[in-house]
Amino acid sequence: MKILLVDDETELSDPLSRILLQEGYQVDVANNGAAGMNLALQNQYDLLILDWMLPHHSGIEICRSVRSHFLATPVLFLTAKDTVDDRVDGLDAGADDYLVKPFELRELLARVRALLRRSTLEMPNSDRLKVADLELDPDNQVVYRQGKAIDLSEKEIQLLTYFMEHPERLLTHEEIYRYLWQADEQPSSNVLAALVRLLRRKIEIKHETQLIHTVYGKGYRFGIN
């Protein structure tokens, strides 16, 4: 379970991150909005804990931005702002929960558990993704096909991960671009096609069953059939 904590008050984020670590979570910390935004968009967190008031980008901006990139990561706001209007604004910006400082640590941890429980409930996937005779070990950046290990580059792993997390589904170019490159995109270049080619070269050449299917004019579909 990977958590991103974005808060500029180190008096709070330091001990909090330590406690979350003790609870067994992986924790990344950012202490300004810009750093938080980048981390949130570039990594796949299971939960974002955001402060509202932040230098450079507010928590709400991060939340909106994450949501607009189709990431369903749960978001917990952690803030001193405590009018009902603030809460409504935060929740309607896409937050899943809202906790007012100062808060009791136990309640925070319970809410964190509640939010994370949901994502594991709905994704009972083990961290090793398997499709057909392909097995991806994202932590160690390796895929096995027919038992043999295949080394992949960073971008290749990212793409394959995205594919394997959504098998048998049409993934549009736009969705893939958004997942792999954080900034917005215009198909001004061919990166994706090129990347797909590299991945195919490693994954499916010499193994007759095709796994990456191109859907003309739309995107790609990954899976058997």
Add this chain to the structure above:
Amino acid sequence: MKILLVDDETELSDPLSRILLQEGYQVDVANNGAAGMNLALQNQYDLLILDWMLPHHSGIEICRSVRSHFLATPVLFLTAKDTVDDRVDGLDAGADDYLVKPFELRELLARVRALLRRSTLEMPNSDRLKVADLELDPDNQVVYRQGKAIDLSEKEIQLLTYFMEHPERLLTHEEIYRYLWQADEQPSSNVLAALVRLLRRKIEIKHETQLIHTVYGKGYRFGIN
């Protein structure tokens, strides 16, 4: 969006259910635990709003029971119990959110929106159309016939979708043309015949049962027989 509200205080549940209705939700109300439990297990709700203290079964029991039946329905606790321990217990029993009475209506509605937003986000559009041994997945631009996936092009999908949405019915050329091509660009030749051929080639050749029947001089009919 279907909501179950379980609360024994009708002074609260009556106006609340009315407000939720006004907001456009379908609402069922139970005013004791047993009734709530039955409704929760027998129907598919998108959200449960539970009071903690209830005659017959507590909200926590309902929550545990729902969870043990592998229903991932979000649960919002609504209660007067307001120690941190209570909150932690509620959340750890499987609740997704916890709101203390008395609460502000706007905040409740915002939290309801937040919880429902999540379930629509993660719901893949599964309006799959089935006719005979054909199953169409328009979102992913695939049809399965006898379990095997067949890739279709954009126009083929559009035509097949139209067919499968109106099985066993005569669809005139004009109707089909209107559906597939905008009014401004009316193709002048026999595109439709050509397209039908392409579709037949993929769908029914090699599978003896004919699905696309031509109605001479009128149009086509899709279905068995």
Add this chain to the structure above:
DNA sequence: CATCCACCAAGAGAATTTTCATGAGATTGT
């Protein structure tokens, strides 16, 4: 410095959609 990787761009190549030519089958009137 050598290597690996991400990115770019352009021509080759492939898939899709439309059009055309043609023949087979259906329909109608006589």
Add this chain to the structure above:
DNA sequence: ACAATCTCATGAAAATTCTCTTGGTGGATG
């Protein structure tokens, strides 16, 4: 029943759109 006429199926090719391949550049890494 027969011919004239209309409609559809079919294969092939043109037009269009999109993808793949390739070679190259620059930056980061070791």
